Amino acid sequence: MKEYFLRDLVKIKNGKDHKTVSNGTIPIYGSGGIMRYGNQFLYGKPSILLPRKGTLDNIQFSKIPFWTVDTIYYTEINEDITEPYFLYNYLKILNLENLNTGTGVPSMTFDSYYNLKIQLPNLPIQKKIAxxxxxxxxxxxxxxxxxDNLSYYFIQLLPARSSA
Structure with missing residues (x-):
């Protein structure tokens, strides 16, 4: 195991306003999850999405192109050191609520994230675990x-059964 700071593993980037993005098929994430779908993306590689404001324990992962709004950061991951899905799962088990820097609305800063200490096994082991x-x-x-499909069909068939 080797210890890193998160700043050694990722570059954290700000999300952007989505109001000018037209509707489409690309997920637009906020700190609570997918808000809607648009026709543009901010980043096209696997990324860990880190809450900036709001629900701080709702770390998300996208393996497809996406857009993030200004309440959530996205990451550019150094895949020479860490496997993205492994790091995502590692961060999910941390209690990030303790790093809250906000007074009213829970908030996280770049520095709060960048100063996290991360213990990583070597890359081949990370890949196997991921x-x-x-x-x-x-x-x-x-x-x-x-x-969901079974529930849908059950509900569809229920009226037919009761009228027989």
Whole structure:
């Protein structure tokens, strides 16, 4: 294991106002999750999305192009040192609420994030762990989709059953 500061692993970038972005298929993230879909992206590589204001424990990950608004940061990840999905999962288990710098609305600054100490195994181990975690998360997502489909069909069939 080797210790790094988060500043060694990522560059944190500000989100931008989305009001001029037309509707489309690209996710537009705020600190609470996907707000809507637009036709432009700010960044096109895998990225960890870090809340700037609001819900500080809602760290998100995007593996597809996306846009972030000004309540959430996005990251450019140094993939020579860390595997993006591994780092995302590592950051998710940290209690970032303790780093709150806001007085009213919970807030995080670049420095709050950059000064986080991160213990990383070597890159091949990170990649193995990330693959396992991604496989599990993909299976959970698939199961949730199946449950949603089953619920939909159950609701569609229920009126037909009761009228028979």
């Amino acid at each position: 693959k396992i975690l991604m496989d599990i998360d993909n299976k959970i997502e698939l199961n949730n989709q199946l449950n």
